[in-house]
Amino acid sequence: MNRYRYLTEDIIEKIEECRKKFPYREQCIIPTLHHILEKYRDIPGEAVFELADYLQVPPADIEGIVSFYDMFRYRKNAKNHIRICRNLPCHLANYQSLLEDIKKLTGAEVGKNSPDGMWYIELVECIGSCGIAPAFLINNDLYDGSKIKDIQQLKQILDRYL
Template sequence: MAYKYLTEDIIQKIDEYRNKFPYKEQAIIPSLHEILEKYRDIPEKSLEELAEYLKVPLNHIEGIVSFYDMFRFKKNARHHIRICRNLPCHLANYQSLLEKIKELTNADVGKSSADGRWYIELVECIGSCAIAPAFLIDNDLYDGSNLTDEELKKILEKYK
């Protein structure tokens, strides 16, 4: 069957995940990441295609998508900023970093900036507590500790 959203490159990745894990269900989350990466969103129809391809029930995949914020939030902006809000990052004052980022991007948590450039999301631990407050812009990880406003500005300028 020809798929609209599961393109050849995505299918190749899904096959890799399927071969890597003992259970096909374990390929679901990384496969969803591939879809999100490509379309900056999770198209509804892609879930049906993934369910069919992996031969898992559609409602199982839908349950995963609705459970995880990272899949539920639509990512319509060109760049996606994820700021960790868990305890170590909380203690390292992620709130102040967030305020600076909001000011510099004109975006707000859960809302894209008017120019469509930025989308900000607060997320759970991203496994980088040593550089708390940690944040990601698209797939690039940043150390938010001791960042001056000027340095932050320069980082943001890299993403057009």
């Protein structure tokens, strides 16, 4: 039976496929981190230790890779992760005002958990939804900021995640 929480059978299968292609097990770190990212949308800290155990490499080697590449993000501890796009179309659609309202309602600052541990806010690059700028994600749910008329409506959305 699989003793890992995050290295599920499908991920282990992919690691094994990778191991057949490359002579060094370290060469499977980055491809596996991509699979983990695809599945969980971020990198749970525990997954790093599980992968290190599975590949028999030092966890620090994997941590170094996760911290070095922007595309890999560690899971934040907050219950909900809000990602707000700050690229040009969202900038022109005034994502800043949306951000201010979200900060006010959650008590979180960009890059910091809210004091109650419910929210983490991150400013991100284009999330491929420029047509609904300013676009933002709450966990895996995409929102069209232009449809939010006032802070009360925004509060109703956030309340769904409490």
